[in-house]
Amino acid sequence: MIPIQDVIRSRRRPWITLSIIGIMAAVCVYAWTRPPEDVRSVVYAHGWTGARLWLLFPVTAVWHLGVVHAGTNMLALWIFGETLEDRLGHARFAALYLLGAIVSWTTVIATHPVTAMVGIGGGGAVAAVIAAYLVQLPRSRVLVLVPLPFIFDLVEIPAAIVPAFWCLLQIIGVTSAGGGVAAAAQVLWAISGGAVVGAAVGAAAGRRAVEWETPRT
Numbered sequence: 001m002i003p004i005q006d007v008i009r010s011r012r013r014p015w016i017t018l019s020i021i022g023i024m025a026a027v028c029v030y031a032w033t034r035p036p037e038d039v040r041s042v043v044y045a046h047g048w049t050g051a052r053l054w055l056l057f058p059v060t061a062v063w064h065l066g067v068v069h070a071g072t073n074m075l076a077l078w079i080f081g082e083t084l085e086d087r088l089g090h091a092r093f094a095a096l097y098l099l100g101a102i103v104s105w106t107t108v109i110a111t112h113p114v115t116a117m118v119g120i121g122g123g124g125a126v127a128a129v130i131a132a133y134l135v136q137l138p139r140s141r142v143l144v145l146v147p148l149p150f151i152f153d154l155v156e157i158p159a160a161i162v163p164a165f166w167c168l169l170q171i172i173g174v175t176s177a178g179g180g181v182a183a184a185a186q187v188l189w190a191i192s193g194g195a196v197v198g199a200a201v202g203a204a205a206g207r208r209a210v211e212w213e214t215p216r217t
Helices: 015-033 036-046 066-088 090-111 123-136 159-176 180-205
Strands: 002-006 141-148 151-158
Touching: 002 066, 015 066, 015 090, 066 090, 066 123, 066 159, 090 123, 090 180, 123 159, 123 180, 141 159, 151 159, 159 180
Parallel strands: none
Antiparallel strands: 002 141, 141 151
């Protein structure tokens, strides 16, 4: 099953969501086309470490370990970010993403104060978006593409199911790209920190009624 989008129509263009996804994609292309030593030098210059907090999330939170790590973050951001940005507004959505990135990697450093590893990735910031979405829209649904023999079918599933698969793919992505168990543990702490921030922001923003019967067009 491949998640495609949620079932709620947005009233305005999600410029912040599209911009972040575009930056992530551009960084991925750069990483795939440059020599490994060039990529490592950028990562070590701008990644989070136990000795330093680098708060420029557009640099830190858009670098990823491999295609799966990056692809699942961009897909999750598209599915949940579009509607959430519409509900929160561009400025508050951008602030949520930034806060999720900062708190998530602060959580990693607090739990791994002497680690020599460099932390990169947008999982914590995306977790903040997902958590805020689920608090705002706990009954929402997501369209998933189901491959069947000779055809593809679209099926609606509860949106709350998708984050579990996303989290699993995040762990698979970083480990398969050579991150190992330590990197997987960092991802889990980052997701946890981001999710707490997102849930708090989602609750503070208040909930509004949704026209569930109105399909996307």
